Amino acid sequence: HAEHYIAQWADGSTALSRHNLSYGPYQLTLTDTLGCQTVYPISLGAHDCCRYFDIPNVFTPNGDGVNDFLQVRTYCIDRFELQIFSRWGQLVYTTQNEDKPWRGNYQNEPAPEGVYFAVLHLWLPDGTELVRQTHVTLLR
Numbered sequence: 001h002a003e004h005y006i007a008q009w010a011d012g013s014t015a016l017s018r019h020n021l022s023y024g025p026y027q028l029t030l031t032d033t034l035g036c037q038t039v040y041p042i043s044l045g046a047h048d049c050c051r052y053f054d055i056p057n058v059f060t061p062n063g064d065g066v067n068d069f070l071q072v073r074t075y076c077i078d079r080f081e082l083q084i085f086s087r088w089g090q091l092v093y094t095t096q097n098e099d100k101p102w103r104g105n106y107q108n109e110p111a112p113e114g115v116y117f118a119v120l121h122l123w124l125p126d127g128t129e130l131v132r133q134t135h136v137t138l139l140r
Contacts (some may be wrong), residue, residue, distance in 0.1 A: 004032060005030045005031065005032055006030070006031045007028060007029070007030055007118045008028070008029045008030075008031070008124060009026065009027065009028055009029075010026065010027040012116040018137050021044060022044075022076075024040075024043070024044060025042070025043050026044065027040070027041055027042065028040045028042060028072045032106060038070070039056065047063050049131070050086075051118060053054070053072055053073065053074045053075065053122060053132065054073045054130055055070070055072045055073075055078070055118060055134060055136070056070060056071075057105065057134065057136060057137060058134065058137045058138075059136070059137075059139075060129070060138075060139045060140065061103055061104030061110070061138065061140065062139075068086075068103070068104075069101035069102060069103045069104070070101055070102040070103075070104070070118075070136060070138075071098070071101035071102075072098060072101075072120065074098060074122065076108045076124065077122050077123065077124065078097065078123045078125050080093065080096065080098075080120060080121060080122050080123065081094065081095070081096045081120070081121040082095050082096075082102075082118065082119075082120055083118070083120075083121075084102055084116050084117070084136070085113060085116060085117040085118075085119070085125060086106075086111075086114075086116060087115060087117070089117075089118070091112075092111060092116070093106070095102070098115070104140075109132075110115050110140070111138060112138075113138055113139055115116060115135050115136070115137050115138075116135070116137075116138060117133065117134075117135060117136075118131045118133065118134050118135070118136050119132075119133050120133075120134075
């Protein structure tokens with residue numbers, strides 16, 4: 001049982017559980033009630049600790065100041081590319097900059113309402129590329 005152990009992490013923390021850790025090596029020492037210690041080396045890879053991205057599934061670029069653009073937020077990512085395709089497979093938007101959201105336009109005109117296909121290419125710090133696909137609905 002966890003209540004019979006004292007935890008000691010290499011960084012000085014004594015918490016039995018840890019959250020929001022970065023990837024990399026860790027060391028946990030558990031001491032039981034008799035004073036016996038066991039050392040656990042722990043290695044978190046980038047895949048273990050990252051949520052990767054958040055992307056809304058609906059946005060409403062109607063100028064009311066609420067959900068007026070589609071913006072991706074990434075976590076633990078070295079770089080990314082977002083591509084938005086129409087239902088006919090036409091590329092309508094692409095960016096590699098989180099600070100440049102899609103405002104629902106195509107060729108400087110408002111894109112029609114509908115469902116669009118989003119493809120995210122994500123590169124982790126270890127060089128691994130992940131590809132994620134989702135649908136995004138544009139409503140006006």
